[in-house]
Amino acid sequence: MIDxxxxxxxxxxxxxxxxxxxxxxxxxxxxxxxxxxQRTLFDxxxxxxxxxxxxxxxxxxxxxxxxxxEELARAQAPQPIGLIGLDVVGPSIDEYGSEWQRxxxxxxxxxxxxxWCQGFSEPEAGSDLxxxxxxxxxxxxxxxxxxxxxxxxxxxxxxxxxxxxxxxDGAPKHQGISYLLVDMKTPGITVRPLVQMTGDREFCEVFxxxxxxxxxxxxxxxxxGWPIAIHTxxxxxxxxxxxxxxxAEVALDDAVAELRQRAALPDGVPLSERFLATLGKATVALRxxxxxTRRTVDRLSAGPTPEDSVDKLLLNGIEQTVYxxxxxxxxxxxxxxxxxxxxxxxxxxxxxxxxxxxASIYGGTSQIQRNIISxxxxxxxxx
Amino acid sequence: MLxxxxxxxxxxxxxxxxxFSLAVPEEVGGLGIALxxxxxxxxxxxxxxxxxxxxxxxxxxxxxxxxxxxxxxxATVERGGVLAMADPGISCAWSAEVGRVxxxxxxxxxxxxxxxxxxxxxxxxxxxxxxDGPHVCLVEPGAAGLFVEELDSADPGSxxxxxxxxxxxxxxxxAAGAAATELVGRLRAWARLLLACELAGIARHLLTITxxxxxxxxxxxxxxxxxxxxxxxxxxxxxxxxxxxNLCLSAAADAGxxxxxxxEVTAAAAKAYASETARQVSEDALQMHGGIGFTAEHExxxxxxxxxxxxxxxxxxxxxxxxxxxxxxxxxxAVPPQNGGLRQPxxxxx
Numbered sequence: 001m002i003d004x005x006x007x008x009x010x011x012x013x014x015x016x017x018x019x020x021x022x023x024x025x026x027x028x029x030x031x032x033x034x035x036x037x038q039r040t041l042f043d044x045x046x047x048x049x050x051x052x053x054x055x056x057x058x059x060x061x062x063x064x065x066x067x068x069x070e071e072l073a074r075a076q077a078p079q080p081i082g083l084i085g086l087d088v089v090g091p092s093i094d095e096y097g098s099e100w101q102r103x104x105x106x107x108x109x110x111x112x113x114x115x116w117c118q119g120f121s122e123p124e125a126g127s128d129l130x131x132x133x134x135x136x137x138x139x140x141x142x143x144x145x146x147x148x149x150x151x152x153x154x155x156x157x158x159x160x161x162x163x164x165x166x167x168x169d170g171a172p173k174h175q176g177i178s179y180l181l182v183d184m185k186t187p188g189i190t191v192r193p194l195v196q197m198t199g200d201r202e203f204c205e206v207f208x209x210x211x212x213x214x215x216x217x218x219x220x221x222x223x224x225g226w227p228i229a230i231h232t233x234x235x236x237x238x239x240x241x242x243x244x245x246x247x248a249e250v251a252l253d254d255a256v257a258e259l260r261q262r263a264a265l266p267d268g269v270p271l272s273e274r275f276l277a278t279l280g281k282a283t284v285a286l287r288x289x290x291x292x293t294r295r296t297v298d299r300l301s302a303g304p305t306p307e308d309s310v311d312k313l314l315l316n317g318i319e320q321t322v323y324x325x326x327x328x329x330x331x332x333x334x335x336x337x338x339x340x341x342x343x344x345x346x347x348x349x350x351x352x353x354x355x356x357x358x359a360s361i362y363g364g365t366s367q368i369q370r371n372i373i374s375x376x377x378x379x380x381x382x383x
Numbered sequence: 384m385l386x387x388x389x390x391x392x393x394x395x396x397x398x399x400x401x402x403f404s405l406a407v408p409e410e411v412g413g414l415g416i417a418l419x420x421x422x423x424x425x426x427x428x429x430x431x432x433x434x435x436x437x438x439x440x441x442x443x444x445x446x447x448x449x450x451x452x453x454x455x456x457x458a459t460v461e462r463g464g465v466l467a468m469a470d471p472g473i474s475c476a477w478s479a480e481v482g483r484v485x486x487x488x489x490x491x492x493x494x495x496x497x498x499x500x501x502x503x504x505x506x507x508x509x510x511x512x513x514x515d516g517p518h519v520c521l522v523e524p525g526a527a528g529l530f531v532e533e534l535d536s537a538d539p540g541s542x543x544x545x546x547x548x549x550x551x552x553x554x555x556x557x558a559a560g561a562a563a564t565e566l567v568g569r570l571r572a573w574a575r576l577l578l579a580c581e582l583a584g585i586a587r588h589l590l591t592i593t594x595x596x597x598x599x600x601x602x603x604x605x606x607x608x609x610x611x612x613x614x615x616x617x618x619x620x621x622x623x624x625x626x627x628x629n630l631c632l633s634a635a636a637d638a639g640x641x642x643x644x645x646x647e648v649t650a651a652a653a654k655a656y657a658s659e660t661a662r663q664v665s666e667d668a669l670q671m672h673g674g675i676g677f678t679a680e681h682e683x684x685x686x687x688x689x690x691x692x693x694x695x696x697x698x699x700x701x702x703x704x705x706x707x708x709x710x711x712x713x714x715x716x717a718v719p720p721q722n723g724g725l726r727q728p729x730x731x732x733x
Contacts, residue, residue, distance in 0.1 A: 256711050263712050276708025280655070283707050284700065287652040291633035292626045313622045373621055374614035378594060381609045 001060060008067050014044060015075040023078055027201060031115070031157045034081035038112025041080055046072075048086065048110045050300075055094045056107045062239075062300035066293075069243055073250045079243070084153060085109040085116035087239040089162040092232040093181070095303075096220045101181065105160070117158035119149040119182070119206060120229065127368050129164070130173045130226065134208060136165035136180060138222065143167070143180060143213040145188075148205065151362070155191045155204035158184050162232065163213075168223045179225030181217040188212070198354045234304020236363045237312040238296055244315055244359070245289050248322045251352060252282050255326050258343040275329060275342065282325040285318045306376040309369040316360040316369075327353035385539035385685050389435035389500065395463030397437070403460035406445035411457050418445055418573055422635035425577045426628065429584020432685055434540040436500040438581075439466040442573055443508055446566060450557040452506075452521050459505050467504035469495040469546050472571045474695070476702045484548055486511040486518050486556070490528060491548040499696075501544035502533040510567055511553070517563045520553040527552065538692035539685045568643070572650035575697045576635050579650075579657035583631045585690045586624040586661045589668035589683070593617065597671055613671065620667050627660045644710050651710075655703035658694035665690045 002010075021037045024030050041047050049065040051057020058064070072079065080086060090109050093101055108114040125132035134147025145165055155161065161182045168176030182189075188211035193201040220228050256279060263271055296311050326349050333339040337347035360366040374380045384390045397403065406421055407413020421441065428437055443466045444456040460466060471483045484493035491511055501507060507529075509520045522529055528551035534543045558566045594617060597608035607613050634653035638646055665687045669676045676683045698706065 259712050271712060273705055273708075276712060277701070277705040278708070279711055280651075280704030280707035281700075283648070283711065284652045284655045284659075284704060287634070287649075288626050288630045288656050291630040294633060295629055310622045310625060313618070314626050367615065370615040370618035371611070373618035378614075378617055378621060380594075380598070380614050380617065381606065383605075383609045383611055383614075 002064075004063055004067055007060075007064055008071060011046070011068050011071040012075075014046070015071060015077060018044075018077070020075075020077055027157070031081060034078055035112045035115070037078055038080040038082055042111045047080060047112075048090075051090075051094065051110070055102060056110050062242075062297045065239075066242055066246075066297055069246050070249075073246045074253075076250075080112060082109060082112050082115050083240075083243070084118055084158075085114065085160075087243065088232055088236045089116045089118055091235045091239075092162070092179075092228050093219060095231060096179075096228050097181075098216070098219075100216060101219065105181065109160075114159040115154060115157050117152050117155045117161050117184075117204075117206075118232070119152055119155075119161045119163035120232075121151045122148060123150050127365055129229070130177065132164055132166060132177065134163070134165045135169075136163075136167045136178050136213070138167065138215065141215045143178070143215060143218070145180070145182070145208045145211040145213055148207050150194075150205050151203045152191075152206050153203045155184070155206045156193045156201070160184060161206070162219075163208075164225055164229055167225075171223060174226045176223050177225040177229070178222050179219040179228045180213050181219060182211065182213050183217075186211050186213065197357075198351050231304055233364060234308050237308035237369075238300055238304060240363065241296060241308075241311045241315045242293050244319055245286070245293050248319055249286055249290070251326060252279070252286060252322060255279070255282075255329065255344060255349075259329075262343045271342075278325045278328055282322045285321040285325075289314060289318045306372050309364070309372040310377070312363060313366055313369040313373065316366050319359045320356045323349070323353045323356035385432070385434060387434075388536045388539060388542040389503065391463070391503075393433070394435050394440075394465065397435075398440075398461055398463040402437075403440045403444060404457070406441055407457050408445075408448045411444075411448050411453050412461075413444070413448070413457065417639050418442075418577075419635040419637075419639040421577065422580045422632050425580035426584040426587070426631065429581035429586075429689075430588040432539065432585070432588075432682075432689055434689075436465050436467065436503070438574060438577055439468055439500065442570065442577065443468065446570055446573070447508075447519075447557060451555065452557055455521075456506065464505035465500050465503045466506055466508065467498055467500045468508040468510070468570075469498045469501065470508075470510045470567075470570070471495055472510065472567065473497060473697055474702065475698060475706060484509055484511040486513040486520065486553055489550045491520065491522070491551040491553045494545060494547040496545050497534075498544050498546045499541045501531045501546045503542060507546070508557075509548075509553070510570075513559070516560050517567055518553075518556040519558045519563050519566060520556050522548075522551060522553065538689060540689045541692060565642075568647060571697060572638065572646045575650040575654035575703075576631070576638055578693050578696055579627075579653040580631045580635065582657035582661035582690060582693055583624070583627045585686050585693075586620075586627055586664040589664055589686055590617075590620050590624045592683070593620065593668045593671045600673075607671075616667050616671060620664050623660045623664055627657055627664075630656055648707055648710050651698070651703040651707050654698060655700040655707070658698070658703070659700040661690045662694055 021033050045058055046068055048057030049060050049068055050062045053059040122132050136143040136145045161184055163180045163182045164177055166176050167178040188209040190207040192205045194203055195201055292314055330341055330346050333341040333346050334350050339346040404413040405416045406418050409415040440460040444460050447453055447456055471481050474481050482494045482496050484491050507522045509522055511518050528549040530547040532545045536543050597613055598606050600607050630653055634649050638649050675681050
């Protein structure tokens, strides 16, 4: 297997020579460009790096994936657009899916031809996910799905949805859930994007009205979807933490570069201690996350564990510390997006800061992570 | 022993077991283990709250082994003696209170307000300023013009003294110019790293005893560890403690290959995180123990006091965050604060 240093050199060389896409602001155009970009990355062998070759991946390790993510971010290249498929849903399909599902769906997921979304949360089932009420009634060889999902990221752009639905009303709540793969073009699905506080329209409400899903699209056994959902959430906590760490490092490096330039100007006003200490604080937080995620990489191949909740909890706090620090550098200029106080682009840092507030909510809130840590890692009794 | 801040017997036992030879190069009779590999040792010292000049006795022979006094330093620690370092770099923000020592052709003059184990020391290493940059000198306790005034100590792991020099003969400096700048930079970086490890050990121990306690203590008919508010505190303590431990081990491993600004940022970041995290974990442990944790009968207060002392030694998070900001922004040409700053060695690369 190729060693990490050589791999990094190869990634850098490829990225230097690559045609970087210009990412349009318009959401539909952005998706079109970024699907192409994912296809380009896929053709060059940079997608599914840690996936097995049988599943269409490169058969390398999580360390190689991390190297690629780091270099991609440092080159200021966009991430592949299908991250929910690649990092969240895909690994569960690969682990639990049928031969047919893996063979037909995974190649398209990897190449960016299919964008995936994750139909988990519902209006009445957030942290208590297992109380979800979307129904999947088996009629012959078809599930008939009705209900509502919410906070479904990129549902308006997605081609497929990994859906949790209740298939057995009578069973205890964790034992009546099935994990279905739903083609978003199926009649009866309505998607309504929600505008978030960042101004983005990332997540959506999704309504299912007697949507007919072939029984072949069931992952694993009927009523046995809960452990698969846990696998999906665990993957999200571990792998996603790595990506967000890299993003935050690049953000801090960019801010440092701006401020260094400022400090080097002959007529530059000396930077106050407050600004220096703010950067120091962000640096300390990121060093801690970096050390933590090095351990994560070592255990990722073993699959999700309750340890992932430690990473996610730390990521939440650290991401918010870092972007909170960076936004603090704007002072009163945060209110005027076109300003550039200290050379920093106000619009970017305000956006990042607001987005970071979601970190402690998505993928299981910080409170849920603490429940998992205290009960499943530390062995404290349920109240 | 914790009332006294150290134990001569313990130090001799530790020396007899070879603790202080671990990081000494093989050429001068040590085991030649890299300092970074001692991280788990300092974590264990923290977990067991071992008092005494362990930091000085490990660091100084390792870092100064190839100077003219290397063999003396090694011989002193191997027979259970005490090394102390009069270094104004123990604090940046309080540098005016800490003081400084100047080296002129009339010897050393000035004072350092806080020196660990100066009154017990067999040899005293002094970081002094001279017109041509920092110098490192070695002074013996009976030297003319050296005055050591022992102070009360509230740190269960240390004794303190104020050390004053009045034209004290400095002998041949161990290092001068760029070499001294580089050595002092390394000394301070490794002091920060090993103190961070000790703080990580303290946090680990306090997490362990707190986890036990909340599963024994009952209120309202059930163990308090079954209440969510207690569980969430323990979960936060666990995440903080494990991330601190990971950071210390990673930083110590990385530091072995680093020099200059890179090494200084690595060490300062680990110490800053340790200072903040160990205090938070200690205070959560105290809160979870309720009244018993506040008594002198329980061991907790010793750990808390040691954590509070160690967090300030070579900078707490507020001092070090500012220093890291300086290093990042002002870069290789950065002018550090007059005393105790994280200095950029001449010729080092960032």
